[in-house]
Amino acid sequence: MDEMGLPFEEVLARLKQFSSRDHHFDDGDIFGSMCTKPHDAAIKAHMMFLEANLGNRGLYPGTSDMENEVVEDVGTLLGMQRPKGQMLSGGTEANLLALWSAREFTGKNKVLLPQHAHFSFKKACRMLKMEAIEIPSSEKYVLDSKVLPGFLEDNVACVVAVAGITETGLCDPIDEIGRILEGTSIPFHVDAAFGGFVLPFIEHPPRFDFDIPKLTSMTVDPHKMGMGTIPGGILLYRDDSFLKGIRSHAPYLTQKSHYAITGTRGSAGVAAAFSAIKSLGCSGYRSIVRDCMDNTRHLCARAKVAGFPCAFEPLTNVVVLSMNEPEYVYKMLTDAGIFCSTSRNPKGLRIVVMPHVSRENIDALVSKIKEVVTCPP
Numbered sequence: 001m002d003e004m005g006l007p008f009e010e011v012l013a014r015l016k017q018f019s020s021r022d023h024h025f026d027d028g029d030i031f032g033s034m035c036t037k038p039h040d041a042a043i044k045a046h047m048m049f050l051e052a053n054l055g056n057r058g059l060y061p062g063t064s065d066m067e068n069e070v071v072e073d074v075g076t077l078l079g080m081q082r083p084k085g086q087m088l089s090g091g092t093e094a095n096l097l098a099l100w101s102a103r104e105f106t107g108k109n110k111v112l113l114p115q116h117a118h119f120s121f122k123k124a125c126r127m128l129k130m131e132a133i134e135i136p137s138s139e140k141y142v143l144d145s146k147v148l149p150g151f152l153e154d155n156v157a158c159v160v161a162v163a164g165i166t167e168t169g170l171c172d173p174i175d176e177i178g179r180i181l182e183g184t185s186i187p188f189h190v191d192a193a194f195g196g197f198v199l200p201f202i203e204h205p206p207r208f209d210f211d212i213p214k215l216t217s218m219t220v221d222p223h224k225m226g227m228g229t230i231p232g233g234i235l236l237y238r239d240d241s242f243l244k245g246i247r248s249h250a251p252y253l254t255q256k257s258h259y260a261i262t263g264t265r266g267s268a269g270v271a272a273a274f275s276a277i278k279s280l281g282c283s284g285y286r287s288i289v290r291d292c293m294d295n296t297r298h299l300c301a302r303a304k305v306a307g308f309p310c311a312f313e314p315l316t317n318v319v320v321l322s323m324n325e326p327e328y329v330y331k332m333l334t335d336a337g338i339f340c341s342t343s344r345n346p347k348g349l350r351i352v353v354m355p356h357v358s359r360e361n362i363d364a365l366v367s368k369i370k371e372v373v374t375c376p377p
């Protein structure tokens, strides 16, 4: 660190330099991200709540009520009668807390999770010294509910399913899993980090939310399709007792009971989520999702003509294109400054058609894929 501070113009110039080397959603070359450009109302709200700390709630009763209202709105959207939950830094923290709570609640150690579960679950299992057991997928690329009963044994702390699978956008058979778990006391966590703000707004959504009686907890991220700012995740849970086992005592703060990983908890993402949710309402989200789905169908049609059919019919705005050597195509695109990703099951090039992705961007992408495939170097 320099002894003397710099004039702000110089600092700003440096900041601009850093930012100019980054890729931005407006550039039209980001096709693999599950985050997007936040709603304008979210950006403004974010700037208003930079100092509030939800880890010391007593000082911020207003921010605290705002968080409760976000939980109320999102919980109601996702089928809760009496919404309960807290905002966190994102899907990883929410999934970690869900597994931790399940372990403390049950005193058991095994986590049954789909093969395609987000890597945050295995990370959480490593941190919590829990054993991750993968349930195979069906030929439809979702958890195979037929084989699940064979995995239910005494030491299971939690069953995990995904609504809006990271690599495919598909949804595990959550309704069926709920039925299989009837008569057991095994906690059932649904990771709807991506799907939570998509599935309620598509035309024929699968059953995936708290309407399913066995469902215990759910992750949903405003900083993905919720149009909020980073960081913004939510963990919803049906019963307050769910968090009892992970309570930490904070002797020196206005708020003595803590249930998150971080002590100091940012509030800007909470305000951004509040502002996006209130500004958009269900009709706003429906319209965003409708546009994304229209663009998704446009991509599928264009890609099919170009010789890369979709590996399955998209349920949400995630597409996997079938092609030979998707890893090679991915690398060539990346070298050309175009950022897609790949999917493992099914194998293919993965494209997330987020709100920042336009039809022009899609057309340019399909042309580039064709060029890469037909003219290898």
Ligand code: PLP
Residues within 6 Å of the ligand: 034, 089, 090, 091, 092, 093, 095, 118, 120, 162, 164, 165, 166, 191, 192, 193, 194, 221, 233
């Ligand atoms: N769960 C799912 C289904 C995801 O797709 C992601 C990230 O894309 C996460 C969890 C992790 O979320 P975060 O990156 O906000 O921690």
